[in-house]
Amino acid sequence: MLRRPLVTLASLLAILGGCAAHPRPITGRIDTPDPHAxxxxxxxxxxxxxxxxxxxxxxxxTGWFCPMHPDVxxxxxxxxxxxxMAFVLGNPFDMREYELTLTTIPAAVEPGVRFQxxxxxRHPDTGQLVTxxxxxxxxxxxLFVVSQDLTSFQHLHPTLRPDxxxxxxxxxxxAGYYRVLSDFLPTGGSPQFLGRSLVTAxxxxxxxxxxxRIVPDPVLEKAVGSIVADVELEPAHLxxxxxxxxKFTLADAASGEPIRDLEPYLGAFGHTLILSEDLQDxxxxxxxxxxxxxVSRGLGGPTVTFEGYMPRPGRYRSWTQFQRDGQLTxxxxxxxxxxxxxAVRLD
Numbered sequence: 001m002l003r004r005p006l007v008t009l010a011s012l013l014a015i016l017g018g019c020a021a022h023p024r025p026i027t028g029r030i031d032t033p034d035p036h037a038x039x040x041x042x043x044x045x046x047x048x049x050x051x052x053x054x055x056x057x058x059x060x061x062t063g064w065f066c067p068m069h070p071d072v073x074x075x076x077x078x079x080x081x082x083x084x085m086a087f088v089l090g091n092p093f094d095m096r097e098y099e100l101t102l103t104t105i106p107a108a109v110e111p112g113v114r115f116q117x118x119x120x121x122r123h124p125d126t127g128q129l130v131t132x133x134x135x136x137x138x139x140x141x142x143l144f145v146v147s148q149d150l151t152s153f154q155h156l157h158p159t160l161r162p163d164x165x166x167x168x169x170x171x172x173x174x175a176g177y178y179r180v181l182s183d184f185l186p187t188g189g190s191p192q193f194l195g196r197s198l199v200t201a202x203x204x205x206x207x208x209x210x211x212x213r214i215v216p217d218p219v220l221e222k223a224v225g226s227i228v229a230d231v232e233l234e235p236a237h238l239x240x241x242x243x244x245x246x247k248f249t250l251a252d253a254a255s256g257e258p259i260r261d262l263e264p265y266l267g268a269f270g271h272t273l274i275l276s277e278d279l280q281d282x283x284x285x286x287x288x289x290x291x292x293x294x295v296s297r298g299l300g301g302p303t304v305t306f307e308g309y310m311p312r313p314g315r316y317r318s319w320t321q322f323q324r325d326g327q328l329t330x331x332x333x334x335x336x337x338x339x340x341x342x343a344v345r346l347d
Contacts, residue, residue, distance in 0.1 A: 061089060061090060061091060061188060062090070062091040062092065062093055062094075063075055063089070064076060064077060064078065064087035064088065064089055065087055065088065065090065065092040066080035066082065066083065066085050066087060066088075067085060067088055067134060067136045067185050067191060068080065068082075068083050068085055068136065068137075068191075068284075068285075068286060069082045069083060070092035070190065070191055071092075073087075073092065074087055080289070081289065082288060082289055082307065083286055083287070083288060083289050083293075084289045084293070084294075085136075085137075088134050088185065088187075089188065090134075090185070090186075090187070090188050090189050090190060091188070091189060091190055092190050092191065093190070094189065094190045095190070096124040096190075097124065097192065097194060098121045098122060098123060098124055098130065098186060098189070098192050098194070099121065099122040099123075099124060099127065100119060100120070100121050100122075100182060100192075100194045100196065101119065101120045101122075102117060102118070102119055102180060102196040102198070103117075103118045103119075104116065104117055104118075104198070105118065108201035109172065109198065109199075109200050109201055110200060110201055110202075111172055111173060111174050111175045111176075111200050112171060112172075112173065113171065114169050114170070114171045115169065115170060115171070116167060116168070116169050116170075117143075117158070117167065117168055117169075117170055117180070118165050118166070118167045119141075119158060119165060119166040119167075119182060120164070120165045120166075121166075121182075121184070121186065121192070123186075123189075129164045129165075130164070130186045130189075131164040132186065132187035132188075133160075133184055133185060133186060133187060134185040134186075134187055136183075136184075136185055137266045137267045137268060137271070137286060138266040138267045139157045139266060140160065140184060141157060141158050141160070141166055141182065141183070141184045142155065142157060142182075142183040142184070142284070143155070143156045143157065143158055143168070143180070143181070143182055143183070144156075144179075144180075144181040144183070144273055145170060145172065145178055145179075145180055145181075145198075146178065146179050146181065146275065146279070147172070147173075147174065147176060147177070147178050147179075147210075148176060148177035148178060148179065148207065148210040148211065148212065148279070149176070149210050149211070149212045149213075150212040150214055150275065150277070150279075150317050151174075152172070152173055152174065152178075153273075153319045153330065153332070154170070155271065155273065155319070155321060155330075156168055156170065172198075172200060174200075175200045175202070175203045176199070176200060176203050176205065176210050177197065177198070177199050177203075177207055177210045178197070178198040178199070178200075179195050179196075179197060179198075179279050180195065180196045180197070180198050181193065181194070181195050181273075181282070182194045182195075182196070183284055193282060193284065195279070211278075212277050212278070212279070212317075213277075214277055214315050214317055214334045215315075215334060216315060216334050216335050216336045217333055217334050217335065220232070220233070220333060220335070222331055222332075222333065223253050224329050224330070224331045225253065225327065225329040226252060226253050226254070226324055226325075226327070226329065227250055227251075227252070227253060227259065227322060227324070227329050227331065228250070228251045228252070228253050228256075229248050229249075229250055229320070229331045229333075230248070230249045230250075230251070231246055231247065231248055231249075231333055232246075232247040232249070233245070233246060233247075233335065234246075234247060235343070235347075236347075237336075237338050237342075237343040237346050237347060238310060238335065238336070238337045238338065238343075239337070239338055239339070239340050239343045240310055240311060240312050240313045240314075240337050240338065240339055240340070241309075241310075241311060241312075241340075242309075242340075243307055243308070243309050244307070244308055244309075244310065244337075245288070245305055245306065245307055245308075246272070246305065246306045246308065246318065246320075246333075247303060247304075247305045248270070248303065248304045248305070248306075248320065248331075249302055249303050250262070250301050250302045250303070250304070250322065251302065258301065258302035259301040259302045259324070260299060260300075260301045260302060261299045261301065261324055261325070262299060262300035262301040262304070262322055262323065262324060263299065263300075263323045263324060263325070263326070264295040264300070264323075265321065265322070265323035265328065267295065268286045268287055268293065268295065269287055269292075269293060269295060269300035269301070269304050269322070270286070270287055270304045270306070270320055270321060270322050271284075271285075271286055271320070271321045272284075272285050272286075272306045272308075272318050272319065272320040272321070273285075273318065273319050274308050274310070274316050274317070274318040275316065275317055275318075276310070276312065276314055276315070276316050277314055277315040277316065277317070278314070280312075281310060281311055281312060281316075283308040283309065283310065285306040285307055285308050286306070287304050287305060287306060288305050288306065288307050290305070292304060292305065293305075304322070306320070310337045312337070313337050313338055313339045313342065314336075314337055315334060315335070315336055315337075316334070316335055316336075316337055317332060317333070317334045318332065318333050318334075318335070319331070319332050320332075320333070
């Protein structure tokens with residue numbers, strides 16, 4: 001089972017405390033009305049009204065939280081301190097998985113032949129089909145199709161159909177096992193990252209023969225397309241159970257000059273997916289909050305930093321996507337995550 005994002009007790013207490021009514025403090029001065037306060041309050045009220053209008057009837061709402069960092073919460077509309085995303089209303093502490101069905105047409109999937117994937121998500125309590133989803137980085141549904149051996153990667157976006165299901169056409173390049181990873185946020189619910197398996201027709205191997213056997217890159221520098229990516233890990237030896245960072249410094253492959261023309265792709269200057277070698281642990285990350293990640297400035301680069309929480313020691317592979325001149329480039333890296341004892345010895 002794929003592990004869900006970490007939610008801390010402190011953040012739970014923050015929401016529960018923040019949602020309580022606080023009396024206005026008594027002071028010895030008379031407040032001067034802020035001429036802009038009414039507009040700000042009206043805007044916040046409208047955000048709340050819009051959010052409540054989309055929430056399914058009977059939803060168990062806890063408070064406001066970041067779709068990408070559910071441990072970052074608030075008692076009112078706001079923005080995430082880690083990535084800058086707008087809070088959504090829901091229940092990040094409901095750790096139940098929604099029911100997700102995957103159907104393929106045709107049922108027998110052939111490598112190299114286009115086929116259709118259809119997804120339906122249902123509420124874990126009611127079994128009701130989910131039809132309302134939050135927009136997270138410009139899309140309501142992010143889909144990753146990754147081969148079991150971690151050699152093939154696709155980041156896709158299904159289309160919501162009138163009947164409430166999601167559909168898209170896909171081609172897988174080789175015979176074997178695949179993991180199909182769905183990343184979405186039902187309105188009024190909690191973030192979902194759900195994995196389903198797919199095996200191509202006629203494949204005679206077994207799961208063990210398809211298991212990934214990845215080797216950490218000895219040098220964290222790689223040229224892909226027009227981009228040369230150099231990665232600095234912070235800390236140098238990533239520790240399981242702690243947050244770490246991948247700082248990308250990007251240069252043009254032809255000139256060697258620092259890249260300063262990254263285009264926003266799905267609302268950010270980059271996207272990364274990190275999977276453990278056994279495909280049990282994941283991180284779907286976007287650039288950390290800061291001047292380098294501010295898409296309002298138009299173009300980005302040369303540095304882009306991602307944060308990740310890897311819960312177990314082992315080998316991990318990342319796929320990081322950048323866009324230049326309308327061209328999307330995916331840069332893969334493989335690295336080791338250590339236990340605390342191992343990291344101390346290496347340092």
